[in-house]
Amino acid sequence: MTKKNRSRLGRPPTIKDPVRTICDAAASLIAEKGYDTTSLQDVANAVGVTKAGLYHYFPTKQALFETIVLDTLEELYRYASAAIAAETDHRAKLTSFMSAHAAYFSEHGERYRASFFGRSGDELANYTPQQVAARKAYTRLLEELLENGVRDNAFVVSDIPTFARGILGMLNWMARWYRADGPQTAPQIAESYAKTILAGLSKD
Amino acid sequence: MTKKNRSRLGRPPTIKDPVRTICDAAASLIAEKGYDTTSLQDVANAVGVTKAGLYHYFPTKQALFETIVLDTLEELYRYASAAIAAETDHRAKLTSFMSAHAAYFSEHGERYRASFFGRSGDELANYTPQQVAARKAYTRLLEELLENGVRDNAFVVSDIPTFARGILGMLNWMARWYRADGPQTAPQIAESYAKTILAGLSKD
Numbered sequence: 053m054t055k056k057n058r059s060r061l062g063r064p065p066t067i068k069d070p071v072r073t074i075c076d077a078a079a080s081l082i083a084e085k086g087y088d089t090t091s092l093q094d095v096a097n098a099v100g101v102t103k104a105g106l107y108h109y110f111p112t113k114q115a116l117f118e119t120i121v122l123d124t125l126e127e128l129y130r131y132a133s134a135a136i137a138a139e140t141d142h143r144a145k146l147t148s149f150m151s152a153h154a155a156y157f158s159e160h161g162e163r164y165r166a167s168f169f170g171r172s173g174d175e176l177a178n179y180t181p182q183q184v185a186a187r188k189a190y191t192r193l194l195e196e197l198l199e200n201g202v203r204d205n206a207f208v209v210s211d212i213p214t215f216a217r218g219i220l221g222m223l224n225w226m227a228r229w230y231r232a233d234g235p236q237t238a239p240q241i242a243e244s245y246a247k248t249i250l251a252g253l254s255k256d
Numbered sequence: 257m258t259k260k261n262r263s264r265l266g267r268p269p270t271i272k273d274p275v276r277t278i279c280d281a282a283a284s285l286i287a288e289k290g291y292d293t294t295s296l297q298d299v300a301n302a303v304g305v306t307k308a309g310l311y312h313y314f315p316t317k318q319a320l321f322e323t324i325v326l327d328t329l330e331e332l333y334r335y336a337s338a339a340i341a342a343e344t345d346h347r348a349k350l351t352s353f354m355s356a357h358a359a360y361f362s363e364h365g366e367r368y369r370a371s372f373f374g375r376s377g378d379e380l381a382n383y384t385p386q387q388v389a390a391r392k393a394y395t396r397l398l399e400e401l402l403e404n405g406v407r408d409n410a411f412v413v414s415d416i417p418t419f420a421r422g423i424l425g426m427l428n429w430m431a432r433w434y435r436a437d438g439p440q441t442a443p444q445i446a447e448s449y450a451k452t453i454l455a456g457l458s459k460d
Contacts, residue, residue: 086376088292172290225425252456
């Protein structure tokens, strides 16, 4: 192989917003087939670049997956924190948090499913420190919302961390059963959950 | 290889309750490493039999995993239906259902995690008709409990299938974060969720 050929093989692919395009294609494959059975070659084929081209952006499948998960956690945080900031009432903030989480999931279903259900086994054991921090920041957003509401007597929650995880469980599990062609949108379902929970939290 | 040797290699392993033992070992590996990265050889090593011995019981990894998932769904059904039958009050039945689900999960954590989080990607697309039926039967158990409670004015639920999935989501997601060394047992956490939900369902 001549030097010129080698440099052609290794040049960056000429696709628009390559990192996002590669991550989207990979998320779609991982959401469907799972992390372990998706190869970098599958991703390269889906994007229409060579594997060498892919290496410019992601040296390993692990690095690619880490980017997808981290982006998802950070985007989810931005969706939810913007939704909370738009409300003044504590109870409305909880409804908006849940609705925004569901909106993110319904708008970015493949990224979401790839991130939360793409890798089997003990998923959290594989988290990088950055991912752990992003996951924790998201959970804290909900916990602080609940803490502020309890402080101002907007509702009663006896064990905030446990309760926050229950709310996140209701929302995360939607990725397993929700179908976009059903009678309700994902945010509508989240709002119906919020309504019941808020009614339940009014009592001691 | 002589005929005698071949028949020795292929004889059933002399382990007690071999199907359960093999499934337990496989569930433990799948819960930790995931379905795709667990091999039948790994399972044979964990049980202490030859791969040929394993084949007496399970011709493929897929068949072994299907047995684990189906057993888990059926055992979960037995736990929950026994718990419901032991109560007469509709509200107590809902609490018992949730508590029994959490008890099953905490007593059979590896089977549970292997079944619900062991296989990545579009898990339901891989379900056999028997698994689909078992999953549906379990969901119906909860839906019927809610239908009976609504009929007898024990509580108000506007969309029972959606609400049932929310409850199952809270419970299933516990497998992602619950640690046995925490301050509360899994059934105690489930009961705290039930208390809030029941308070919420009292209102229209």
